Amino acid sequence: MENQVILSKEVLSELKQIKNLLFENKTVLNVEELAQYTGLSKSKIYKLLSKKLIPTGTNTNIRQKFFYKEDIDQWLMGVSKDELEAEDEFNQLLSRNRKY
Numbered sequence: 001m002e003n004q005v006i007l008s009k010e011v012l013s014e015l016k017q018i019k020n021l022l023f024e025n026k027t028v029l030n031v032e033e034l035a036q037y038t039g040l041s042k043s044k045i046y047k048l049l050s051k052k053l054i055p056t057g058t059n060t061n062i063r064q065k066f067f068y069k070e071d072i073d074q075w076l077m078g079v080s081k082d083e084l085e086a087e088d089e090f091n092q093l094l095s096r097n098r099k100y
Contacts, residue, residue: 028068029068029069055067
């Protein structure tokens with residue numbers, strides 16, 4: 001019986017590791033997954049959503065809120081989408097004006 005308990009704990013531990021690995025590979029998150037990923041509460045996420053202070057994905061065909069993990073990472077680091085787009089435009093302009 002004791003061996004079964006030890007085996008069950010090992011199996012649960014392995015399953016948790018697999019779940020974490022699968023979660024790391026996700027590129028789109030829902031509110032619940034975002035809360036887990038960021039450590040923010042769901043209510044805090046909804047408050048940020050209502051004030052449009054958090055980047056969200058857009059699809060007019062679905063009501064559920066979703067988030068691109070890459071955008072959230074940038075947001076957490078304090079880099080706005082506008083800043084990233086401006087940097088991309090600047091880099092493209094530089095590459096066009098290079099003399100070879």
